[in-house]
Amino acid sequence: MAWVDVSAGVAGDMLLGALVDAGARPQVLQAAVDAVVPGAVELVRSEVVRCGMRACKMEPVVRTDDLPHRHWSEIRAMVADAALPEAVRAHALRVFRRLAEAEAGVHGIEVDRVHFHEVGALDSIADVVGACAALHDLAIDRVVASPIALGSGTVAGAHGTIPVPVPAVLAMTGGWQVLAGGSGELATPTGAAWTTALAQECTALPPMRLECVGVGAGTKDFHDRANVVRVVIGESDDDPSTAADVVVEANVDDLDPRVWPHVLRRVLESGADDAWLTPILMKKGRPAHTVHALAPARYADAVSSVLLTETSTIGLRRFAVHKTALPRTWVEVEVEGARVRIKIALDNDRISQATPEFEDVAAVARATGRPLRAVLSEAAAAAVAVGLVAGARLPDPGQAADGGGIR
Incomplete structure (x- = not known):
C-alpha cells in the first residue's frame, strides 16, 4: 500500500516526482506517456532542494506545439485508444472522469461538453498518465492519503481571476479532510483529481511495515514550508487489499445492446480488473446477458454502483473468489x-x-x-x-x- 502525504499541497508533477523517487522507473512512465501522446512530452528528472529537503523533480517538457485545452471526449479517446496496461488505462480514465464531472458541475453543463483548459494541455495529460503508470510499476494496489492542503487567495484562470481553492478542486474534495495550508494555489485540479479518484481513504499515516519513501518537489520553493509530496510505501497486516476478490454480476434482458461497450468501460474505470458478458436464455425463453465484473473487494461498491446506474438491472449478486495470476x-x-x-x-x-x-x-x-x-x-x-x-x-x-x- 502507499500513503500519500499531501499536507503541503499536491500537483501532478509532485506526484510524479514522489513516485519516481520511491522507485518507479522513469522509462516505464515515459513509455506510457508516449503511448497516449507519442513523442510530444519528455519527462525530465532532476534533484532539487525544497526548504532544506532533498526532493525529486519530474518536469514534463513539451516537445511539440500544444493546444491550451481539450474536450473530455478527446482525452477519453486518446487514453482509451493508447497501448497501455489495462490498470493504467482504467486509473487514468477514472482521474480524468473525476475532473470532467467536477467541471461539469461547476459550469452547469453535461459531462461530455466539458472543455478542459490548463488540465487538457500535454504536460497535464503526461502528469496523470505518468503517475498512474508509476502506481502500476510499483505494484501498489491500495492508496490512502493525508488531509489535503488547498491553499488560499486568488489565481488567474482561463475565465479570469478566481478564488483559491478553485471551484473544481472544492468539488473534487467533498467528503475529504482539507485545510488551507498557506497562501497560493497549493492543490491543483490535476493533483486533487488524482488523489481523490485513486485514494480509498483520507487518513493519517496508517500502521505499516515501511519499505521506502519518495519525495516529489513542486516548482516553487517556499521559505516557510517544504513544497513537496511524500509517498510512503509499506505493508499493513489489516490492509483491505489482501481480502478476497469479488465477482459482481447481474442478468439483464432489456438493455439496448449498443450500450454494453460503454457499460464495460465504466466498470473497468470504477476499479474492476476484468469485465465481460455471457449470452443466456432467461425464463420464458427471453434472450439476455449476464454482465460480470471481477474486482478487488474494496472496489465492489463502486462496481455495483456503475451496474445499477448504467444498466437496467434492479439487483446484483456478489460472491468472493480467490484469483491466481502468473507474474x-x-x-x-x-x-x-x-x-x-x-x-x-x-x-x-x-x-x-x-x-x-x-x-x-x-x-x-x-x-x-x-x-x-x-x-x-x-x-x-x-x-x-x-x-x-x-x-x-x-x-x-x-x-x-x-x-x-x-x-
Missing part, C-alpha cells in the same frame, strides 16, 4: 519499424506464454495499411526470433536474434 512483464520487439509489446507470463523463471499486445499490432496495421492478421503473425514471429517462447528464460536485451530486436 507478468513486457518486452518490446520491432515490427515494420515500430515497437510492439509482447506480454510475457512467467512460471517461476521460465516463460509460460508470450503474446503480442493487440492494440500495438492494430496500430502498426493502421499505420502501414497491411492486413491485421499479417502484422499479428509477423509480431508473433518476431517474438519467437528473439527467444520469447514457452519454456525459455527471458533473453538479455542485448542478445536478440536476427529478425527482430528486444527493447
Whole structure:
C-alpha cells in the first residue's frame, strides 16, 4: 500500500516526482506517456532542494506545439485508444472522469461538453498518465492519503481571476479532510483529481511495515514550508487489499445492446480488473446477458454502483473468489519499424506464454495499411526470433536474434 502525504499541497508533477523517487522507473512512465501522446512530452528528472529537503523533480517538457485545452471526449479517446496496461488505462480514465464531472458541475453543463483548459494541455495529460503508470510499476494496489492542503487567495484562470481553492478542486474534495495550508494555489485540479479518484481513504499515516519513501518537489520553493509530496510505501497486516476478490454480476434482458461497450468501460474505470458478458436464455425463453465484473473487494461498491446506474438491472449478486495470476512483464520487439509489446507470463523463471499486445499490432496495421492478421503473425514471429517462447528464460536485451530486436 502507499500513503500519500499531501499536507503541503499536491500537483501532478509532485506526484510524479514522489513516485519516481520511491522507485518507479522513469522509462516505464515515459513509455506510457508516449503511448497516449507519442513523442510530444519528455519527462525530465532532476534533484532539487525544497526548504532544506532533498526532493525529486519530474518536469514534463513539451516537445511539440500544444493546444491550451481539450474536450473530455478527446482525452477519453486518446487514453482509451493508447497501448497501455489495462490498470493504467482504467486509473487514468477514472482521474480524468473525476475532473470532467467536477467541471461539469461547476459550469452547469453535461459531462461530455466539458472543455478542459490548463488540465487538457500535454504536460497535464503526461502528469496523470505518468503517475498512474508509476502506481502500476510499483505494484501498489491500495492508496490512502493525508488531509489535503488547498491553499488560499486568488489565481488567474482561463475565465479570469478566481478564488483559491478553485471551484473544481472544492468539488473534487467533498467528503475529504482539507485545510488551507498557506497562501497560493497549493492543490491543483490535476493533483486533487488524482488523489481523490485513486485514494480509498483520507487518513493519517496508517500502521505499516515501511519499505521506502519518495519525495516529489513542486516548482516553487517556499521559505516557510517544504513544497513537496511524500509517498510512503509499506505493508499493513489489516490492509483491505489482501481480502478476497469479488465477482459482481447481474442478468439483464432489456438493455439496448449498443450500450454494453460503454457499460464495460465504466466498470473497468470504477476499479474492476476484468469485465465481460455471457449470452443466456432467461425464463420464458427471453434472450439476455449476464454482465460480470471481477474486482478487488474494496472496489465492489463502486462496481455495483456503475451496474445499477448504467444498466437496467434492479439487483446484483456478489460472491468472493480467490484469483491466481502468473507474474507478468513486457518486452518490446520491432515490427515494420515500430515497437510492439509482447506480454510475457512467467512460471517461476521460465516463460509460460508470450503474446503480442493487440492494440500495438492494430496500430502498426493502421499505420502501414497491411492486413491485421499479417502484422499479428509477423509480431508473433518476431517474438519467437528473439527467444520469447514457452519454456525459455527471458533473453538479455542485448542478445536478440536476427529478425527482430528486444527493447
